[in-house]
Amino acid sequence: xxxxxxxWAVITGASAGIGWALAEQLAxxxxxxxxxxxxxxxLDQLAEKLGADHHATVEVFPVDLAKPGxxxxxxxxxxxxxxxxxxxxxxxxxxxxxxxxxxxxxxxxDMVQVNVSAVVELTHRYLAGMIERRCGDIMIVxxxxxxxxxxxxxxxxxxxxxxxxFAEGLAEEVRRYGxxxxxxxxxxxxxxxxxxxxxxxxxxxxxxxxxxxxxxxxEALSAGKTYVVSGWLNYLQVHAExxxxxxxxxxxxxxxxxxxxxxxx
Numbered sequence: 119x120x121x122x123x124x125x126w127a128v129i130t131g132a133s134a135g136i137g138w139a140l141a142e143q144l145a146x147x148x149x150x151x152x153x154x155x156x157x158x159x160x161l162d163q164l165a166e167k168l169g170a171d172h173h174a175t176v177e178v179f180p181v182d183l184a185k186p187g188x189x190x191x192x193x194x195x196x197x198x199x200x201x202x203x204x205x206x207x208x209x210x211x212x213x214x215x216x217x218x219x220x221x222x223x224x225x226x227x228d229m230v231q232v233n234v235s236a237v238v239e240l241t242h243r244y245l246a247g248m249i250e251r252r253c254g255d256i257m258i259v260x261x262x263x264x265x266x267x268x269x270x271x272x273x274x275x276x277x278x279x280x281x282x283x284f285a286e287g288l289a290e291e292v293r294r295y296g297x298x299x300x301x302x303x304x305x306x307x308x309x310x311x312x313x314x315x316x317x318x319x320x321x322x323x324x325x326x327x328x329x330x331x332x333x334x335x336x337e338a339l340s341a342g343k344t345y346v347v348s349g350w351l352n353y354l355q356v357h358a359e360x361x362x363x364x365x366x367x368x369x370x371x372x373x374x375x376x377x378x379x380x381x382x383x
Contacts, residue, residue, distance in 0.1 A: 121340045122255075123148035126201045128192070130183060130240070131210030133160035136259060136307060139332035140207055145174040152177045152201065154192055155210065177201070183210050184228035189239040202251065206244045208237040208281075209259045213274035216377055226273050233277035238284070248297050255298045257339050258285040262305040262347060265356040267364065269372035278303075282345060289344040301345040302335035305352035 127144050131137040133155035141151055145168040153161050158180040168174040179195045181188045196203055211233045214225050241256055248254025261275070264282035268275035285301035292299060306325040331348045338346035347353040359367050 120147050122205050124150065125204040126150045126152060127205035127207065128152045128154065128196065128203050128244070129207045129209055130154050132164065133157045136304065136328045136331050137209040138164060139328040140209065140336070141168060143329070143332055143336060145172040149205070150175040152179060152196055154179045154181055156180060156182045183232045183236040186231070189236045189243070192240065193243045202247060203244050204248065204253055205255045206240060207257045207259070208240060210236065211259060213271050215271055217270065218272055229273055230277060233274070234280050237281060241288070245292065245297070249292065249295045252296045255339055257300050257302055257335055260285065260301045260303045262303050262352050262356050264303060266359050266371065267368040268375065269368060270375040270377065286344050298339055298342055300335065300339040300343055302331070302338070303345060303347045304331045305349055307331050
């Protein structure tokens, strides 16, 4: 974690789960933090905790990345503070579980905005300064869902597939400038994701802890990897699926994830 000591890191979606864990681990390593999410009370709580426990320097900027222009507001905030961002963590994201045609179109529009558009915009806006300084790292939180079609979370899986390919391609583009880019691909994780997505807890029986996922991502980024799958079982699963026909994978996923009378929609 000392790679980012005394350097500024921006973490989106920092108010819970993996984002919260990333902030804690970076604070232990001496990083300075800009925390952003929708819930100001949670951000203030985290900032107070990091200051008390680790004497961390923390700035808080609540913003909803589903709103057009929100990413630009975050960048303007850091520029206004004179902050040079050396680590960008695009962690904010959410899913929506259930039959596609039964969920709100606005929900999917917001999902694409947060999971894809905001990621692209923040990366583009902060990357220029990193290249100029020949110093910087970017983490994009994707998912094991990025590796295959996943019925009943089809739009979410598609957005995470974008994040994975975007990160891997960009990593090769900017390597010559000394910039590292990583896609972190967690499987089921013990966070608020299932509650927000409306997905049954039975799909999260083997969930990893958020702090373990966060450490996996930071260690992989520091090591110069372009992607990492958190958890060896998740790793085996996503790579084994590449050997099977894609229609078979989609049908198998549908059988596992199909809504039942016991699931909350």
